[in-house]
Amino acid sequence: MRNRKYKTVEFPRSRIATFDIGAIGKEKHYVTALLELDVTEARRKIRAARRTSGQKLSFNGWLLKAIAETIGKYPEVAAYRCGRRKLIVFDDVDISIIVEKEINGTKVPLPLVIGKANEKSAAAISAEIEKARTKELSKERMVLEQGASLPKRLYYFLPGAMRRLAWRIMLRRPRFVFGKMGNVVVSSVGMMGRVNGWFVQTSVHPLSFGIGAITRKPVAAGDEIWIGEVLHMTVLLDHNAIDGAPMARFIKALTENIENGIGL
Numbered sequence: 001m002r003n004r005k006y007k008t009v010e011f012p013r014s015r016i017a018t019f020d021i022g023a024i025g026k027e028k029h030y031v032t033a034l035l036e037l038d039v040t041e042a043r044r045k046i047r048a049a050r051r052t053s054g055q056k057l058s059f060n061g062w063l064l065k066a067i068a069e070t071i072g073k074y075p076e077v078a079a080y081r082c083g084r085r086k087l088i089v090f091d092d093v094d095i096s097i098i099v100e101k102e103i104n105g106t107k108v109p110l111p112l113v114i115g116k117a118n119e120k121s122a123a124a125i126s127a128e129i130e131k132a133r134t135k136e137l138s139k140e141r142m143v144l145e146q147g148a149s150l151p152k153r154l155y156y157f158l159p160g161a162m163r164r165l166a167w168r169i170m171l172r173r174p175r176f177v178f179g180k181m182g183n184v185v186v187s188s189v190g191m192m193g194r195v196n197g198w199f200v201q202t203s204v205h206p207l208s209f210g211i212g213a214i215t216r217k218p219v220a221a222g223d224e225i226w227i228g229e230v231l232h233m234t235v236l237l238d239h240n241a242i243d244g245a246p247m248a249r250f251i252k253a254l255t256e257n258i259e260n261g262i263g264l
Helices: 015-025 040-053 059-073 122-134 139-144 150-155 160-171 174-181 244-259
Strands: 030-038 080-082 086-088 095-103 106-114 184-187 207-221 224-238
Touching: 015 160, 030 244, 040 059, 040 224, 040 244, 059 095, 059 122, 059 184, 059 207, 059 244, 080 174, 086 174, 095 122, 106 122, 106 174, 160 174, 224 244
Parallel strands: 095 184, 184 207
Antiparallel strands: 030 224, 080 086, 095 106, 207 224
């Protein structure tokens, strides 16, 4: 056999948690919605708002606000199951996202929870994301995780079965979990590659959004057809917490709010 050249690359320790979330996520009973949303009008309004107000309003910041405001009207879609016959429905919409930061030339994903997103403005959410992205963080702190508590540091040294057991136990305590990672997660991986399609994520949250790329494609309404800016979005809804009819009403309201540029 010919010798093959290769290199061994060490992945970040945080990747271990990703393995566990993927394994636990397979146990959830999600209903998956694949959406195409015409965001032409929303993006036009955002550009106009930037010109008139001078605010640093981002599309992602506004999208999180639109999602949070819709959930505020249908809070049961982000409810945690508690025991066999109970749900815990939170008044607040706390959204977990990943902010990518560059540390010494290396791009590192960092978790950020935007608390009470349903009560914040799109501009405030945009500013919070930008602040987290630009906040200085040394590479040493990331590698050594000096800011992490002892249980968090020990977690990475546990066998896989014990780590996943810890996740299962934690997810049975909705109030604790909500305080740590919110009740909604939004992943924007698809916007990085500009792929004309969807990606289906895994999650442990009761409600999960996968944000894909925005592409230009034909859009039809009645007898009219035009070229619009279309956002691909994947929504995972926990069928253990909510039935199909409320899911459909939520998706309908979400689609209308996003396509109409709610709050702009």
